[in-house]
Amino acid sequence: MTVLATQLRAVALFYRSVVPFMAGVSVLILLAVLLPALREGWGRSLLPALLLVKLATAPVVWYLSEQLRPGQYWFYFNLNISRRRLWAGVVALDGLLFLGGALLMRAVLS
Numbered sequence: 001m002t003v004l005a006t007q008l009r010a011v012a013l014f015y016r017s018v019v020p021f022m023a024g025v026s027v028l029i030l031l032a033v034l035l036p037a038l039r040e041g042w043g044r045s046l047l048p049a050l051l052l053v054k055l056a057t058a059p060v061v062w063y064l065s066e067q068l069r070p071g072q073y074w075f076y077f078n079l080n081i082s083r084r085r086l087w088a089g090v091v092a093l094d095g096l097l098f099l100g101g102a103l104l105m106r107a108v109l110s
Contacts, residue, residue, distance in 0.1 A: 006079060007079070007081055007085070008089075010076055010079050010081050010086070011081075011085075011086060011089035011090065011093070012093075014076060014086045014089075014090060015089070015090050015093055015094070017065075017069070017072065018061060018065050018090060021061040021064055021065070022058075022061055022090070022094045025054065025057045025061070026054060026094070026097070026098045026101065029050055029053060029054055029098075030098075030101060030102060030105060033046070033050060034046065034047075034050060034102055034105060034106075035105065035109075038105065038106060038109045038110065039109065043106065044106070047099075047102055047103075047106070050102065051095065051098065051099060051102070054094075054095065054098045055091065055095055058087070058090075058091045058094070062087060073086075
């Protein structure tokens with residue numbers, strides 16, 4: 001149980017380091033695409049496609065993160081957490097936050 005809690009806290013800590021990139025893309029997609037679509041009344045069927053677009057931007061964020069901070073993984077390696085596990089957790093957490101924001105936006109504007 002302690003190992004799982006440590007890994008979840010490490011993923012949350014790593015997510016804080018890449019959240020400016022991920023949140024920027026999320027806000028851009030929500031405000032530039034979903035908001036006008038919801039106002040025009042055809043945004044309900046757009047949500048799965050937007051989630052896929054959001055998930056497709058993760059490799060771009062990964063590349064930027066690798067270029068800007070190449071030695072950022074040593075702390076996580078010492079906790080026995082691989083890059084793959086970190087990035088999988090970040091993509092899952094960011095996808096859930098994006099989906100929650102989109103559903104909240106849809107509920108408020110509908």
